[in-house]
Each structure stands twice: as structure tokens, then as C-alpha cells.
Amino acid sequence: MRVLVTGAAGFIGYHVCERLLARGDTVIGVDNLDTSGDVTLKATRLSRLKAAPNFGFHRMDIRDAKSCRELFEGARPERVVHLAARVGVRAPTSEATDYAETNITGFLQVLELSRQTGVGHLVFASSSSVYGAGTPLPFSEQAAADRPLNVYAVTKRADEMMAHVFSHQYGLPVTGLRLFTVYGPWGRPDMAPMLFLRLMLEGRPIVLHAEGMMRRDFTYVDDVVEALVRVLDKPPAGPPPYRVLNVGRGTSVAMARFVDLLEERLRMKAWVELRPAQPGELEVTCADVTALERETGFRPSIPLEQGLARLVAWYRGREG
Incomplete structure (x- = not known):
């Protein structure tokens, strides 16, 4: 198939x-290579992808209407995987406009062009942060998700609702994946797994908010990619042809325990600073993956211990 992947130089985009x-699809990668993340890491990921003969890359911003239209009309993708976004639950409200322009306006453009060019299935990344305050555990797709705690969550919930409209009105097959704390090789340097790993090896302090008692559903990137590709190959039947699915391990781990596991794999002690909880963050995330397993026959299974061992091995090999 011809698959358009936005955010191709990002962590998950690269792995997808x-x-x-590897399975023989033609991939059209899109990324604006913005400076909000590690530019060198993005460039390295991209250089590895460019080595494949069936990969083409377009440096562009999804907010650029003219460039987006030309790309969709020229490439005519059969499937679209939309991963481009401004990310981060700790984004200040002062940056709300930029988040809205990228995550909402940019996605609206992808929806409209997918409709106009007859895309067979659009899969986009949502987030576990949409569940917000007061959601019963484990998080189910049937929960209201109407009390977000940060701007990022608002934009992702808006994306889900816009996608439903396009699916309902135009029959566009769309799936939103609510991803739960993805980690692994080539990961985002600002997220806890990569950040804590680097700080420990540099002998610098790790900050644990909520006294280390926050709990997260850590999901290894290979499990996320497996789920995404299976979903991509199986558009929703409908009506409307729309669905939202959790992608997580279904197991919640305290951040203090996460550090313990990292210490075991690095064979060194962490320098930990405990601080109060920050506003805008959920205390606990835990996915109910019943729907994902029902739809695809797959549920994420790589335990945190194994995933961290792989991450540490990759990091040490890359640094060496």
C-alpha cells in the first residue's frame, strides 16, 4: 500500500x-523537523528511513494548506497514519494557540484532504490524557472523557470529536488510538524513561513528582507499532466507520518502582528528589484493552522489566 505517515521523524512515527x-509498503513521510524536540535525534531517525528505496520524505508543516493539498493530490495515499502533533501534558496555557493550530487545525486539514482524495483508512494518535479527572480505573473507551486537565488533552479530545464528524457525515474510515506512555529505543528525550536513564548515567538528580506515587501504564513501542499496523489493516465497519481504541499494557506502575527497575538494569543508584504533584497531570493511568484485543486479536504484552532492558541495551550501544 501507499501509506502517508505524518510526524515520520518522531519517536513513534519512525518505528511505524x-x-x-519492512513489509513492503511505500511510505510517504512528512515532518516539519521543528525544534521543540531533539533535532539531532530526529535527523538520525530520518537518515535511517531514507536508506529504504520505498521511502519518500517531504519536509513540510501540516498547517501549510497549499503544501498539504499538493502532497495529498500528488501522492494519493491509500492509508494515512497521522502522528504529527505538539506534545506534552505540561504545556502552559500561554502556548494554547500553538497547540490548537497544530493539533486541531492541522488535523482538520488532514481529515478534509483524506476525505477529498478517498483515503481508505485514517489512523491518528490520541492520548490517555483525554480521560482527565475522575475517570474510573481501568480507563475504558466508554468513559465520558470530558474533564481534561491540560491543553494537550483538550486538543486530542477535539481531534477525536472532529474525526467522528467526518466519519459520520462522509463515511471516512477513521480510528483514534489512545496511547499510554510509550517508551523504547529512539524515544523522546523529554519523557521519563529516556530522561531518567540519561540523568542517572550523568550522575544528575531525578525529580519524582507526587512523591513518586504517580502511576503510569508504560507501553513498549514495539507493542504500539504492532497494534497500530493491525488497526491500519482493518478499517472500522461502522456505521459510522469510526472507533477509538486504547493501546496500553493494562498494568499501572508507580514512578518510584519504575526508578527501582531502572536502577537494577543500570546497576547503579539514582539520585532522587521528591516533589509535590504538578497541576495538569493524572495521578494514575491504566488502560482497558478489551476493545483492542477484540478488534485485532492483539494486546500489548512486553513487561516493563523486559522493555527497560532493551532500552538500556540500545542506549549503551548507541553511546558506546
Whole structure:
């Protein structure tokens, strides 16, 4: 198939592209290579993808209407994986406009062009942060998700609702994936797994908010890619042809325990600073993946211990 992947130089985008290329798909990668993340890491991921003959890359911003239209009309993708976004639950409200322009206006453009060019299935990344305050555990897709705690969550919930409209009105097959704390090789340097790993090896302090008692559903990137590709290959039947699915391990781990596991794999002690909880963050995340397993026959299974061992091995190999 011809698959358009936005955010191709990002953490998850890179792994998705690799998987699609390996199975023989033609991948059209899109990324604006913005400076909000590690630019060197993005460039390295991209250079590895460019080595594949069935990969083409377009440096562009999804907010650029003219460039987006030209790309969709020229490439005519059969499937679209939309991962481009401004990310981060700790984004200040002062940056709300930029988040809205990228995550909402940009996605609206992708929806409209997917409709106009007859895309067979659009899969986009949502987030576990949409569940917000007061959601019963484990998080189910049937929960209201109407009390967000941060701007990022608002934009992702808006994306889900816009996608439903396009699916309902135009029959566009769309799936939103609510991803739960994805980690692994080539990961985001600002997220706890990569950040804590680097700080420990540099002998610098790790900050644990909520006294280390926050709990997260850590999901290894290979499990996320497996789920995404299976979903991509199986558009929702409908009506309307729309669904939202959790992608997580279904197991919640305290951040203090996460540090313990990292210490075991690095064979060194962490320098930990305990601080109060920050506003805008959920105390606990835990996915109910019943729907994902029902739809695809797959549920994420790589335990945190194994995933961290792989991450540490990759990091040490890359640094060495």
C-alpha cells in the first residue's frame, strides 16, 4: 500500500515507518523537523528511513494548506497514519494557540484532504490524557472523557470529536488510538524513561513528582507499532466507520518502582528528589484493552522489566 505517515521523524512515527517499509509498503513521510524536540535525534531517525528505496520524505508543516493539498493530490495515499502533533501534558496555557493550530487545525486539514482524495483508512494518535479527572480505573473507551486537565488533552479530545464528524457525515474510515506512555529505543528525550536513564548515567538528580506515587501504564513501542499496523489493516465497519481504541499494557506502575527497575538494569543508584504533584497531570493511568484485543486479536504484552532492558541495551550501544 501507499501509506502517508505524518510526524515520520518522531519517536513513534519512525518505528511505524520502519515496520511498514519492512513489509513492503511505500511510505510517504512528512515532518516539519521543528525544534521543540531533539533535532539531532530526529535527523538520525530520518537518515535511517531514507536508506529504504520505498521511502519518500517531504519536509513540510501540516498547517501549510497549499503544501498539504499538493502532497495529498500528488501522492494519493491509500492509508494515512497521522502522528504529527505538539506534545506534552505540561504545556502552559500561554502556548494554547500553538497547540490548537497544530493539533486541531492541522488535523482538520488532514481529515478534509483524506476525505477529498478517498483515503481508505485514517489512523491518528490520541492520548490517555483525554480521560482527565475522575475517570474510573481501568480507563475504558466508554468513559465520558470530558474533564481534561491540560491543553494537550483538550486538543486530542477535539481531534477525536472532529474525526467522528467526518466519519459520520462522509463515511471516512477513521480510528483514534489512545496511547499510554510509550517508551523504547529512539524515544523522546523529554519523557521519563529516556530522561531518567540519561540523568542517572550523568550522575544528575531525578525529580519524582507526587512523591513518586504517580502511576503510569508504560507501553513498549514495539507493542504500539504492532497494534497500530493491525488497526491500519482493518478499517472500522461502522456505521459510522469510526472507533477509538486504547493501546496500553493494562498494568499501572508507580514512578518510584519504575526508578527501582531502572536502577537494577543500570546497576547503579539514582539520585532522587521528591516533589509535590504538578497541576495538569493524572495521578494514575491504566488502560482497558478489551476493545483492542477484540478488534485485532492483539494486546500489548512486553513487561516493563523486559522493555527497560532493551532500552538500556540500545542506549549503551548507541553511546558506546
